[in-house]
Amino acid sequence: MSRIYNVAIVGCGIGRSHVTEGYLNSTDRFKVIAVCDLNTERLDEFATEFGIERKTTDFNDLLAMADLDIIDICTPPGVHYSQIMAALKADKHVVCEKPLVGSLKEIDEVMAAEKTSKGRLMPIFQYRYGDGVQKAKKIIEAGLAGKPFAGTAETFWNRGPDYYAVPWRGKWHTELGGVLMAHAIHIHDMICYLMGPPKSLFGRVATRVNAIEVEDCVSASVLLESGALASFTATLGAAEEISRIHMAFENVTFESSHAPYSLGNDPWRIVPRNPETGKKIDALLADWQPVPPRFAGQIRALYDALETGGPLPVSTTDARAGLELVAAFYHSARTATDVNFPLGPDHPTYESWIPEHYRAQAG
Known part of the structure; x- marks a missing residue:
């Protein structure tokens, strides 16, 4: 019998599409066993609708589940980086919605963490x-x-x-x-x-x-x-x-x-x-x-990659290329210049493309 991977959904917004289009079309490959969301009312409704027994408002609870294979992150972009890094440290496979993270520096750190983790990371480009x-x-x-x-x-x-x-x-x-x-x-x-x-x-x-x-x-x-x-x-x-x-x-x-x-x-x-x-x-x-x-095709291709050890259908290298385009767009618009690829650590947007004004407000 083929292995079935246990999945946790984090975020009940676009996470619904991951379940209905992706995992429910591959029930011989995946089983959603847990769901996490900060909104308890939405969490309860989601768990009831899809018959998910485990539900939590604490992401750390998922990291401690020994029988959990995949953490599927569907949260607002600003928290992707911390959740990805924690899940990889816990040796979980990770699926994460776009944008994967918020800077080229962060994606490079994620790629380094992926190399030392037993888990693999698949960005979503459905x-x-x-x-x-x-x-x-x-x-x-x-x-x-x-x-x-x-x-x-x-x-x-x-x-x-x-x-x-x-x-x-x-x-x-x-x-x-x-x-x-x-x-x-x-x-x-x-x-x-x-x-x-x-x-x-x-x-x-x-x-x-x-x-x-x-x-x-x-x-x-x-x-x-x-x-x-x-x-x-x-x-x-x-x-x-x-x-x-x-x-x-x-x-x-x-x-x-x-x-x-x-x-x-x-x-x-x-x-x-x-x-x-x-x-x-x-x-x-x-x-x-x-x-x-869409999700049905990408999630099914993920299963084949995990089973064979072959290339993921979408990789962190693909995600980095997408973020390079974003960084180049912002830098070009602000400087009225052509931007050449690739963008490395010496590029002005490497650590952040957020405008200085908004970075100062957050600081």
Whole structure:
């Protein structure tokens, strides 16, 4: 019989989606045995709804559970770092929502801690999963797409006062950033996942939609290592919510679905330049096996990695690359300069990208 990993959910907000989409679709692989949340009413409701016997408001209780294999962190971003470090020290496997942590310094410390822990850490980038994005990935990796030319990533979402009424949202020290961190981070990761890593970025950020500390509109021009060009645009003031990736390669053009929160799902438009390329793509995808979307796909892939000892479906290296994009965006916007990758300990944003004014307030 296959091993079943025992899981604790920390945070009953997005944690609900981790359960309903992820773990309940893999009950032969995972069992949620504990839940933790500071809100006792929400904690009780969550535990009752999903039949979870153990519930606690103290994160440290989870660390002491000898039969607990995985701690799945779905808390506000400002506490991710301390919880990840504590869970790794306790030799637990860790799943953690985006953004993983709040600086490049912290992600480097997390990566160092992961090397000495018996546990493994998987950041959440669920948009990588689904038939659309995985078909595109397979075509690109098979060499059929050819040289990448240009791509666009658009996040046109809507978030208003009700969304920001939640006390930790819209603030530098608890959300760690705005649309770059909480919303567009997924689609920016997907462009790099499909087209390759960035070489340099020029970005602008603005706060135009809501009365908040952090940004809610961004735009950037990106040069990728391949020589391809990409543009990133996001706003939280759209009347119609869509997400879209559009990529032109030498032999194929790809356009994602426009579903704002299920971008990896079909239908994706895959347009070959000529019939010959089209026949090769059809042959490549002839025996396609459906890829579960979003959390279902990533959680299932986590199981395979834990069982085989193989690479995690999303790694801390991937998370660092996403945070480098965020840091580059902020630095470029503040200095009106191109930012070159990679960003190391000598970069001005390495320890924090939070503006000095807000760091002084917290200090």
